[in-house]
Amino acid sequence: MESIGVLMTCPPNFPYLVEELEKRFTLYKLQNAPDKTHFINSHKNSIRAVVGNAGFGADAELIDQLPKLEIVSSFSVGLDKVDLPKCKEKRIRVTNTPDVLTNDVADLAIGLMLAVLRRLCESDRYVRSGKWKKGDYKLTTKFTGKSVGIIGLGRIGMAIATRAEAFSCPISYYARTEKPDVKYRYYPSVIELAANCQILVVACALTEETHHIVNREVMNALGPKGVLINIGRGPHVDEPELVSALLEGRLGGAGLDVFEDEPNVPEPLFGLENVVLLPHVGSGTVETRKAMADLVVGNLEAHFFKKPLLTPVV
Numbered sequence: 001m002e003s004i005g006v007l008m009t010c011p012p013n014f015p016y017l018v019e020e021l022e023k024r025f026t027l028y029k030l031q032n033a034p035d036k037t038h039f040i041n042s043h044k045n046s047i048r049a050v051v052g053n054a055g056f057g058a059d060a061e062l063i064d065q066l067p068k069l070e071i072v073s074s075f076s077v078g079l080d081k082v083d084l085p086k087c088k089e090k091r092i093r094v095t096n097t098p099d100v101l102t103n104d105v106a107d108l109a110i111g112l113m114l115a116v117l118r119r120l121c122e123s124d125r126y127v128r129s130g131k132w133k134k135g136d137y138k139l140t141t142k143f144t145g146k147s148v149g150i151i152g153l154g155r156i157g158m159a160i161a162t163r164a165e166a167f168s169c170p171i172s173y174y175a176r177t178e179k180p181d182v183k184y185r186y187y188p189s190v191i192e193l194a195a196n197c198q199i200l201v202v203a204c205a206l207t208e209e210t211h212h213i214v215n216r217e218v219m220n221a222l223g224p225k226g227v228l229i230n231i232g233r234g235p236h237v238d239e240p241e242l243v244s245a246l247l248e249g250r251l252g253g254a255g256l257d258v259f260e261d262e263p264n265v266p267e268p269l270f271g272l273e274n275v276v277l278l279p280h281v282g283s284g285t286v287e288t289r290k291a292m293a294d295l296v297v298g299n300l301e302a303h304f305f306k307k308p309l310l311t312p313v314v
């Protein structure tokens with residue numbers, strides 16, 4: 001399959017994925033090209049697949065530039081950077097990496113809850129700076145038993161729920177429709193969910209409907225003791241409103257793995273000890289990234305060997 005051209009739109013910074021792709025295909029690394037338009041134009045007739053990730057996918061403009069494109073195999077579960085309607089229209093197949101990253105993302109959500117409530121990062125800084133020698137660290141807030149509200153009860157939302165249950169947390173959720181056979185309490189609006197939980201977690205896919213699903217009203221409903229956890233996508237949350245809510249004390253704290261304009265993070269957050277900031281690392285373990293890479297490559301192989309795709313979306 002060496003003659004099949006694959007365009008990697010995301011940075012080629014996971015060597016295992018790059019090596020596995022290079023073993024099988026001719027790999028074009030877009031991020032390494034000094035002039036991207038020229039690069040695409042020079043290779044457009046040999047590119048039959050695109051590999052992107054959560055940050056760099058395949059938008060309508062790119063898709064239109066690639067006349068031979070057959071498949072987009074994303075190194076991510078979220079596909080908000082891939083123009084799905086355009087792919088459907090052009091009969092381009094799309095795959096992602098579900099399931100293999102669910103546990104890591106759910107683990108991280110719980111980690112953020114603990115980190116915010118128990119001030120893990122701030123107390124680590126307390127020890128390192130030598131402040132402990134001058135006195136004990138202040139008391140923090142209990143996690144066990146806090147009510148957890150989840151926006152989006154898909155695979156990741158469910159995995160967060162089962163973990164939080166082990167901490168005796170009552171669980172409730174918002175989704176477009178109530179799920180049959182789910183024992184957790186359903187709220188038909190995000191505001192109602194926020195008003196009835198102490199920790200609100202964003203775990204849904206980013207779509208036009210879920211853009212800024214956490215807005216000023218939702219933050220006010222969560223309130224000055226409430227904690228927002230976002231392991232979804234930055235644009236789920238109205239970020240300027242989040243900054244104001246935290247600075248004004250209308251929201252109790254936040255644990256954020258994602259931001260509206262990554263890797264740019266609003267600087268006013270840097271001074272807040274009730275906020276924990278992570279660089280979009282939900283699935284960022286060696287084990288999981290390898291499993292994701294295997295799915296990316298497996299989907300491409302299945303497609304070009306005319307076999308059923310492993311994790312098809314379109």
Ligand SMILES: O=CC(=O)O
Pocket residue numbers: 054075076077078079101282283
């Ligand atoms: O954000 C990560 C992903 O969508 O896999």
